[in-house]
Amino acid sequence: MITNDEARLREALTFTESTIPERISADPEVVENGLARLVLSIIELVRRLLEKQALRRMDAGNLSEEEIERLGSALMKLEEKMGEMKQVFGLTDEDLNLSLGPVKTLD
Amino acid sequence: MNDQSAEDLSLLETLDHLLDRGVVISGEAVISIGDVDLLYLGLNIVLANVDAIVRTARRT
Amino acid sequence: MKVVVIGAHLHRTDIEPLAEAVPAGALWLSGISVDDNQPLGDRDLLLRVANVRAALLERATFVAIRYGFAADVAKVTPYLAKWQQLLEAHRDHVEMTLKVAAAAPLPRPDRRDYASGAGYLRALHASAAEIDPRFREAAEARIGGIERRWTPRDNASVEMAALVERADVARVIEAGQSLKRDFPEVPFLLSGPWPLEVFADDHQ
Numbered sequence: 001m002i003t004n005d006e007a008r009l010r011e012a013l014t015f016t017e018s019t020i021p022e023r024i025s026a027d028p029e030v031v032e033n034g035l036a037r038l039v040l041s042i043i044e045l046v047r048r049l050l051e052k053q054a055l056r057r058m059d060a061g062n063l064s065e066e067e068i069e070r071l072g073s074a075l076m077k078l079e080e081k082m083g084e085m086k087q088v089f090g091l092t093d094e095d096l097n098l099s100l101g102p103v104k105t106l107d
Numbered sequence: 108m109n110d111q112s113a114e115d116l117s118l119l120e121t122l123d124h125l126l127d128r129g130v131v132i133s134g135e136a137v138i139s140i141g142d143v144d145l146l147y148l149g150l151n152i153v154l155a156n157v158d159a160i161v162r163t164a165r166r167t
Numbered sequence: 168m169k170v171v172v173i174g175a176h177l178h179r180t181d182i183e184p185l186a187e188a189v190p191a192g193a194l195w196l197s198g199i200s201v202d203d204n205q206p207l208g209d210r211d212l213l214l215r216v217a218n219v220r221a222a223l224l225e226r227a228t229f230v231a232i233r234y235g236f237a238a239d240v241a242k243v244t245p246y247l248a249k250w251q252q253l254l255e256a257h258r259d260h261v262e263m264t265l266k267v268a269a270a271a272p273l274p275r276p277d278r279r280d281y282a283s284g285a286g287y288l289r290a291l292h293a294s295a296a297e298i299d300p301r302f303r304e305a306a307e308a309r310i311g312g313i314e315r316r317w318t319p320r321d322n323a324s325v326e327m328a329a330l331v332e333r334a335d336v337a338r339v340i341e342a343g344q345s346l347k348r349d350f351p352e353v354p355f356l357l358s359g360p361w362p363l364e365v366f367a368d369d370h371q
Contacts, residue, residue, distance in 0.1 A: 001117050002343035005268075005354035009116065013266055013324050013356065051291065055319045058292045065285065073284025075291070080278065120358045121217045124264070128364035129174075129233035132242050 047078045170198035170238035171207065173220055174229035174362060175246075177254045181227040186219050191240045192247040194254070197223055198238045207235055224362050228257055228333075231362040253367055257330070260313065262366060263339050263359035265306055265327040269296035270353075272323040295319040302346070302353045309342035310357075311335075316365055328365035336360050 003009060054071045057063050063071070086092065173186060174197050182188040182197040189196040199216060206212075216234065223229060230250045236242075276290035296319075307315060312331035320326050331339055336359065343357035 001113075001120060002340065002347055002357040003113070003116060003355070004347050004351065006112050006116055008268055008354040009266075009356055010119075013268060013320075052319065054288060055292055055295065058288065059317075059319070068288055069283060069285040071284065072281075072286070072288030072291075076278040076281070076284055076287050116356070117358075120356065121221075122213060124358075124361055124364065125213065125217050125220065125234050128361075128368075129231035130246065130368050131233050132236060132246060 047075070047082065050078070051075055168200050169203055169205075170196075170200050171212070171216065171234075172232050172236050172238040173197040173199070173216060174223065174231050175243070175250045175254070176223075176227065176229040177251070177258075178227070181229065182223065185222045185226070189238050189240065191243055193251055194247055196232075196238050196240070196243065197229065220362070224261065224360060228254065228259070228261055229362045230254060230367045231364045250367070253363060257363060257366070259333050260330050260363075261333055261336065261360035262362065262364055263310065263312070263329045263331055263336065263357065264361060265310065265329070265343075266320070266324055266356045266358075267298045267302065267306070267326070268324045268354040269298055269322070272296060275322050292319075294322055296322055296325050298325055299350070299353055302350050302355075305349065306346060306355075309345060310339055311342070312339065314366070318365060330366050331360075333360070 050071075054063075054075065057071075058068070170187060170189060172189075175191070176182050176188075176195045176197055179188045179190075179195050182195055186197040186199055189198060197219075199212075199219060201212065213234075220231070230253060273294045273296065276287065276294055278287055281287040281290060306327060310327070310329050310331075312329040312335065314330045316328045318326050318328060329339070339359070340357070346353075346355065346357075
């Protein structure tokens with residue numbers, strides 16, 4: 001692996017650790033929020049996958065005008081729905097960015 | 108660049124490739140939380156109709 | 168027990184004894200058996216799978232399957248013909264990945280500013296990160312390879328996947344070193360080799 005400017009790379013490159021849920025406690029209140037967080041993380045994953053696909057297809061130039069409208073519209077609606085659900089569950093974007101914790105080296 | 112930071116970055120990159128790449132096969136991805144497996148049925152619709160996702164999002 | 172699937176391979180001997188081989192039509196799926204209760208979000212399991220993936224790649228190229236799936240032959244059946252084609256065509260090829268950070272990330276468009284889906288999607292597309300065109304040109308020319316694909320990542324970075332001959336990997340790494348020398352101000356990361364990821368994944 002070859003890198004340049006590791007500090008800036010770490011800031012700029014978002015590594016996808018965030019789709020992995022942490023272990024949660026058995027406390028029912030926490031469990032409920034934990035489930036909500038998991039479900040929202042999954043939907044966020046789907047949204048990001050969709051967005052990536054849509055952008056890739058736009059790059060390739062193989063989307064009809066109608067498809068562009070439908071995809072864009074669906075992405076907007078997904079984002080809007082995500083926003084509402086985050087509010088309902090009192091979760092922020094940061095809450096959904098679950099990290100794996102301190103980085104451990106490979107043995 | 109020190110050795111530790113290079114190793115960290117290498118690990119992050121490895122995990123990024125593991126978690127964010129690869130073909131998505133339609134069907135279930137088994138996601139776990141604590142000791143409980145939650146089957147997520149939704150990944151097949153990434154490959155299919157976008158509208159279905161919006162309808163699902165509206166129902167929840 | 169469930170089998171966490173890693174990839175799709177041409178031959179059983181490409182897999183064993185590094186991982187378990189599950190027959191799937193004319194192909195084989197590689198995987199690791201874990202308890203039904205094993206959480207997939209477990210750091211140790213992730214690292215183990217990452218290590219096995221790397222070892223498998225040293226043997227032979229394979230189609231990488233996204234992490235998190237349990238092996239289910241019925242579910243992969245629709246893909247087998249295409250995967251076989253890819254594996255036969257790219258028997259001696261691997262992927263190398265170049266991630267580049269943008270000099271000045273563009274802000275993400277706010278959906279509330281757009282009345283139409285098309286407007287929003289176009290704005291999203293336009294806000295994808297821009298990198299120094301000289302670097303981009305040099306990267307393409309020096310890394311070379313059989314085929315290259317630039318894929319959008321986010322507003323702060325872009326990524327290029329290059330399909331290269333296995334025997335060419337050392338030269339590509341050299342090319343990375345030369346890019347590092349000639350463009351000290353461009354933060355980038357060249358990594359690999361990787362199995363077929365981007366090039367296995369052309370979503371229609």
